Amino acid sequence: MAITTYAALLRGINVGGHKKVPMAELRALLEGIGHGGVRTYLQSGNAVFTADHGDEESLAAEVRAAIEERFGFAVDVLVRDSAYLxxxxxxxxxxxxxxxxxxxxxxxxxxxxxxxxxxxxxxxxxxxxxxxxxxxxxxxxxxxxxxxxxxxxxxxxxxxxxxxxxxxxxxxxxxxxxxxxxx
Missing domain, CATH: 3.30.70 (Alpha-Beta Plaits)
Structure with missing residues (x-):
C-alpha cells in the first residue's frame, strides 16, 4: 500500500486549560502507533503524519483511542488526506x-x-x-x-x-x- 500524508484535526484541546495535550506528547503518541513524518502545528490540535494503512475514518478512530488511553479524556478527531485539504x-x-x-x-x-x-x-x-x-x-x-x-x-x-x-x-x-x- 502507498504511503499517504494526512492531517489530524483535534477538536477542543488546549483551550482555557482544559483537555491539555502537549504537542511533543502528541507527536510521540502518533509515532508510537506507527505513523511517520509526524509534525504538529500550533498548540490547537493540528498534526501531520504519514501512514501506509487505513483510511480517514479508521485512522481518526485509532488516534482518538490512543489519545483517550494516554491522556484519559475523549477528543473528537478528524483525519483528512493531503488531496482533500x-x-x-x-x-x-x-x-x-x-x-x-x-x-x-x-x-x-x-x-x-x-x-x-x-x-x-x-x-x-x-x-x-x-x-x-x-x-x-x-x-x-x-x-x-x-x-x-x-x-x-x-x-x-x-x-x-x-x-x-x-x-x-x-x-x-x-x-x-x-x-x-x-x-
Missing part, C-alpha cells in the same frame, strides 16, 4: 488572497452536510458576514474575525452540528496544513 483550499468561494487570514475560516465536518441543516439562519441579517458550503466543509467570511462573528456564533450552535464532528481552522492554518501535507 488542497481541494478544500482551492475551492474557497471567497477571495482568500485579498483577505486577511483572520477573516476567513473553514469548518471541517466528519460527514457531508447540506444547506437544509442551516436553513434557519437568515444569512442576509448577518451581512457582510457570509458562509458557503463545500465538500464536508463550511467556509466563513467574518470581516471582524471569528471572535466577533455573530454568524460564527450561530453556526456553532450544537443543534446545527448534531450528528457530525465539526472543527474550525482559520485560513492561516488551512493553508499551512496544505503545505505541511504536500508530497
Amino acid at each position: 488542497k481541494a478544500v483550499a482551492d475551492a474557497c468561494p471567497f477571495p482568500a488572497a485579498d483577505l486577511q487570514p483572520k477573516q476567513l475560516h473553514v469548518t471541517y465536518f466528519s460527514a457531508p452536510v447540506d444547506g437544509e441543516r442551516f436553513a434557519t439562519i437568515d444569512q442576509a441579517s448577518f451581512l457582510p458576514e457570509e458562509f458557503r458550503l463545500g465538500d464536508r466543509a463550511l467556509y466563513l467570511y467574518a470581516p471582524e474575525g471569528l471572535g466577533r462573528s455573530k454568524l460564527g456564533e450561530q453556526l456553532a450552535r450544537p443543534a446545527l452540528n448534531k450528528g457530525v464532528i465539526a472543527t474550525t481552522r482559520n485560513w492561516n492554518t488551512v493553508t499551512q496544513l496544505v503545505e505541511m501535507t504536500r508530497g
